[in-house]
Amino acid sequence: MSTTTAIKAKQRPGDRVFSGSAVFAGSMILVTLAAVAIFLIVQSIPAFFADSEDASILPANFWEYVGPLVFGTVWAATLALIMAVPVSIGIALFISHYAPRRLASVLGYIVDLLAAVPSVVFGLWGIGVLAPAIQPIYSWLVENVGWFPLFAGPVSGTGRTILTAGIVLAVMVLPIMTAICREVFLQTPVLHEEAALALGATRWEMIRTAVLPFGRSGIISASVLGLGRALGETMAVAMVLSASGAVTFQLLTSVNPSTIAANIALSFPEAYGMNVNVLIATGLILFIVTFVVNAFARWIVSRRKEFSGAN
Amino acid sequence: MTTTTKPEAPTAGPIENSLTAGRLPTPAPWIILGAAIAVGLAIFGVLALAGGEFNWGGAIVVGALLYIPSIWLFSLLVEGRRRAMDRLVTALVTGAFVLAMIPLISLTITVVTYGVARFDAEFFSSSMRNVTGEGGGVLHAIVGTLLITGAAAIISIPIGLMTSIYLVEYGRGRLARGITFLVDVMTGIPSIVAGLFAYALFSIFLGPGTRTGIAGSVSLAVLMIPVVVRSSEEMLRLVPNELREAAYALGVPKWLTIVKVVLPTSIAGITTGITLAIARVIGETAPLLIAAGFTASMNYNLFDGRMSSLPVFVYTQYANQGNPPEAYLDRAWAAALTLILIVMALNLIARLVARFFAPKFGR
Numbered sequence: 001m002s003t004t005t006a007i008k009a010k011q012r013p014g015d016r017v018f019s020g021s022a023v024f025a026g027s028m029i030l031v032t033l034a035a036v037a038i039f040l041i042v043q044s045i046p047a048f049f050a051d052s053e054d055a056s057i058l059p060a061n062f063w064e065y066v067g068p069l070v071f072g073t074v075w076a077a078t079l080a081l082i083m084a085v086p087v088s089i090g091i092a093l094f095i096s097h098y099a100p101r102r103l104a105s106v107l108g109y110i111v112d113l114l115a116a117v118p119s120v121v122f123g124l125w126g127i128g129v130l131a132p133a134i135q136p137i138y139s140w141l142v143e144n145v146g147w148f149p150l151f152a153g154p155v156s157g158t159g160r161t162i163l164t165a166g167i168v169l170a171v172m173v174l175p176i177m178t179a180i181c182r183e184v185f186l187q188t189p190v191l192h193e194e195a196a197l198a199l200g201a202t203r204w205e206m207i208r209t210a211v212l213p214f215g216r217s218g219i220i221s222a223s224v225l226g227l228g229r230a231l232g233e234t235m236a237v238a239m240v241l242s243a244s245g246a247v248t249f250q251l252l253t254s255v256n257p258s259t260i261a262a263n264i265a266l267s268f269p270e271a272y273g274m275n276v277n278v279l280i281a282t283g284l285i286l287f288i289v290t291f292v293v294n295a296f297a298r299w300i301v302s303r304r305k306e307f308s309g310a311n
Numbered sequence: 312m313t314t315t316t317k318p319e320a321p322t323a324g325p326i327e328n329s330l331t332a333g334r335l336p337t338p339a340p341w342i343i344l345g346a347a348i349a350v351g352l353a354i355f356g357v358l359a360l361a362g363g364e365f366n367w368g369g370a371i372v373v374g375a376l377l378y379i380p381s382i383w384l385f386s387l388l389v390e391g392r393r394r395a396m397d398r399l400v401t402a403l404v405t406g407a408f409v410l411a412m413i414p415l416i417s418l419t420i421t422v423v424t425y426g427v428a429r430f431d432a433e434f435f436s437s438s439m440r441n442v443t444g445e446g447g448g449v450l451h452a453i454v455g456t457l458l459i460t461g462a463a464a465i466i467s468i469p470i471g472l473m474t475s476i477y478l479v480e481y482g483r484g485r486l487a488r489g490i491t492f493l494v495d496v497m498t499g500i501p502s503i504v505a506g507l508f509a510y511a512l513f514s515i516f517l518g519p520g521t522r523t524g525i526a527g528s529v530s531l532a533v534l535m536i537p538v539v540v541r542s543s544e545e546m547l548r549l550v551p552n553e554l555r556e557a558a559y560a561l562g563v564p565k566w567l568t569i570v571k572v573v574l575p576t577s578i579a580g581i582t583t584g585i586t587l588a589i590a591r592v593i594g595e596t597a598p599l600l601i602a603a604g605f606t607a608s609m610n611y612n613l614f615d616g617r618m619s620s621l622p623v624f625v626y627t628q629y630a631n632q633g634n635p636p637e638a639y640l641d642r643a644w645a646a647a648l649t650l651i652l653i654v655m656a657l658n659l660i661a662r663l664v665a666r667f668f669a670p671k672f673g674r
Contacts, residue, residue: 018566022481025473026490029540032533034491036504039511090407098404106406114415116654118594119646120622124629128425133368171414178411202397225499232501234597235626261503265597269604276519283507287500294499299491311502 026135036287044281046274055274066282068247072162074258075249076237077230078268079166084173084230085223091174097207108182113116115175123239124299126168127160131240134167138252149249154173156254160242163251168236173226180225183217184209217300224297228290231261238262259285335389340398343382346622348374375409378402397470403424426648429641432572439607439619445638449646453623457615459524459603459620460593463531469589470532471539478540479547480569497537505533506598513602524610527603531592542584546577579668583661590657594650596622621650 030209058065094109135158158309188211212219243258258266260282269280291295351374359365379402387395409598437448478487507528513521550573559567574581605615605627628643 003491006397010599012564012566014347014566015564018569019481022473022477023486025470026477026482026486029490029493029497029536032536034495036500036508036533039515040504042515043507052393077607087407087410091411094404098401099408110415113410116574116590116594116658117415117418118596118647118650120594120596120623121414121422121623121651122417123645124625124647125414125421127629129417129421167354171411174411191473202393202522204397204400205393207400230500232499232503234501234503235622238597239626239629246440256417262499264507265600272520280507280511283504287504290499290504291496292503294496296494297499298495301495302492310587 007032011124020070040137040280043277044284045254047277047281048276049117050274055278057275057278065278066260066285068245068257069263069282070285070289071247072243073231073259073261073289075257076162076165076241077227079163080169080173080230081227081252083170084177084226085219085279087170088174088177088182088222089219090225091178092209093211094186095178096182096185097203097211102128110177112175114171118172119172119233119235120239122168122172122236124234126164126240130167131159131164133159134164138163142252150251152250153253155252155284156242158242158254160240161254162241162251162256165237165241167257169230169233172233172236173229176229177222177226180222181219182214184215184222188214217281221297221300224293224300228297230294231293232286232290234261234265238265244266325415333390334394335386335398341386343385344374344378347378347381350374350377374408375406379406401661421426422644422648425644427639427645430648431644434642438609440609442607443633444635447638447642449621449624449642449649450606451606452619452621452646453649454595454611455524455603455618456607456620456622458473459527459599460531460589461619462525462528463535463592464585465590466528466532467535467539467588470541471536471585471588472581473542474540475537475547476569478538479543480565481572494537494540497533498541500533502530502534502579502595503597503601505530506601508533509598509602522602522604523615524603524613527599527618528613528621530602534595534598535588535592538588543577543581543590546580546584547573549580554597579664580595582668583665586657586661586664590654590661593657594622594654596626599623600626620651621646625650 023226042083044137047055048062050058091111095104095111099107135156137162138159139155141151143154145151146153191213192210193206196210201209238261241256241258241262242254243256243262244254245258246255247257249256264279264283267275271279322558345378349372351370351372354373355370383395383399383401386398390398432448434448435453435603436450437446438451439447439449440451459509473488478491482490506527509526511521512529513523513526516546554572555568556573559565563571581667599620600623605623606617607619610616610618625643625646628639628646632639
């Protein structure tokens with residue numbers, strides 16, 4: 001620090017109160033996060049040792065109950081990421097390097113509008129519009145590509161499958177991923193880009209040789225942050241997915257795994273007794289998973305300070 | 312063709328120019344796009360003649376899908392492999408943007424068309440008390456949303472703002488780094504986990520099954536604090552150091568410098584950030600479903616009894632459909648429209664504040 005040798009300013013009472021309250025507020029963040037962990041753990045300890053006699057929603061013990069849910073959560077989020085990563089890179093490139101300069105910020109704002117739509121509205125839209133519209137495509141896929149294990153039949157009549165939920169999730173994580181990718185792509189040193197162009201590269205070759213290598217860590221952290229969002233997204237999945245709790249990779253049938261978050265939202269309002277503790281325990285597992293995923297993403301981001309997905 | 316009479320040639324095409332030779336003319340991509348969509352329309356026209364109605368969406372999608380390989384093919388024939396790749400990527404990147412616009416446009420159209428059916432005076436002036444079929448309204452949910460979100464804002468704005476002041480003005484060393492990291496991680500807490508936390512907190516102290524408005528506010532505050540911290544922190548860092556140094560040089564204490572110089576300079580940005588944070592949590596459904604529950608009656612007391620909110624109202628109207636189901640779905644869509652209008656209004660206010668109250672003289 002450069003001010004260590006400077007004369008210390010006089011500490012007035014106002015200063016003490018103000019700096020004290022600032023430190024207090026900062027510590028509240030630590031306290032809150034610790035409280036979230038502690039209260040969830042306290043409430044879920046009984047559930048870890050419960051069996052079907054204690055809690056009516058358990059098939060045998062807790063781990064057999066939570067296993068399919070964890071699978072469904074990871075599977076739905078993976079599907080969403082597979083769709084969202086290429087599209088968000090494409091949008092980010094379009095806004096940063098293809099769209100006319102004057103339009104770019106407006107287009108970015110329009111993409112951000114997607115983030116402003118509440119998840120419950122996405123859920124309504126998924127059931128009312130997306131699922132009926134996409135069901136004929138599912139039928140076609142099952143009829144013609146049904147030999148491919150993922151597309152095995154029988155096709156769901158409503159279209160409310162894990163793939164539809166994945167599409168809705170992909171739309172919901174697009175804005176944050178696009179925002180991060182866009183920021184990184186815009187930070188590419190202009191000299192690198194101009195050097196590539198001056199050597200006769202086409203725009204795509206310039207992007208491939210200058211922009212994408214520079215933005216690789218940004219793309220990775222955007223994907224991991226998107227994964228964190230997709231893992232925890234609740235209402236859209238709860239409404240769109242018609243879940244049966246099975247463990248299956250098939251995308252188009254009416255037998256679908258549920259996700260932790262959606263299962264909590266659907267079961268919690270009617271839960272009582274030990275069932276509440278079981279659901280809170282599944283929430284604790286979701287909290288741990290997303291905490292690890294987010295911490296990993298932040299670790300990648302923190303190696304490059306200037307961008308973050310918080311706004 | 313003879314070269315001597317070239318300028319007077321009757322079939323004067325564009326003059327050969329070595330810089331544009333071997334390139335597709337400028338309007339070519341648009342012509343190819345038009346042709347591709349025309350082919351798509353023709354295909355679905357034939358299908359429509361064979362039976363059923365004309366599928367506009369399918370025609371446009373097929374046309375767009377046809378455009379991508381055909382621009383590549385044309386460019387490959389005229390311009391060569393490298394430019395063809397460039398054109399292909401341009402088409403794909405533009406396509407990605409258009410693809411993302413489809414859900415946004417479709418969602419807007421759907422919510423508006425379904426939502427206007429019940430977007431009337433009765434909807435905004437009555438609750439759902441004793442309503443089983445048609446009629447009823449959303450007043451109790453609007454009141455609940457305003458109270459719960461307002462309480463969440465009252466909790467999180469002081470904490471968030473002071474934390475950001477700590478990080479910018481005071482924070483050094485390990486505590487500040489830890490807080491920065493945890494705030495970042497906190498932005499990723501799933502909303503339903505925040506709801507479970509508030510539920511667990513209140514049921515430990517007030518007995519199991521407690522669902523009150525204030526519990527919902529606490530869960531929203533957990534989601535809102537990190538957003539407020541991040542946006543305020545960014546705005547405070549934008550304040551030029553010269554302003555602080557000028558104040559110190561005049562002998563102003565540090566806390567007064569912050570209150571009278573730093574905060575007024577950045578107040579527009581901070582307001583924008585807070586408004587966006589409110590817009591973000593006002594649409595949260597899952598935590599309120601868990602922590603605040605839902606009810607059909609008016610409830611003005613945050614500390615007593617369950618409290619409805621707009622997003623939860625949308626969900627319960629959809630999930631617990633009665634007879635006739637259309638009445639419930641209409642109410643769900645109308646409430647969704649109301650919610651989207653509120654969120655959009657907040658976003659608009661935030662942008663306007665940012666534009667018109669940005670510091671010009673560092674008042």
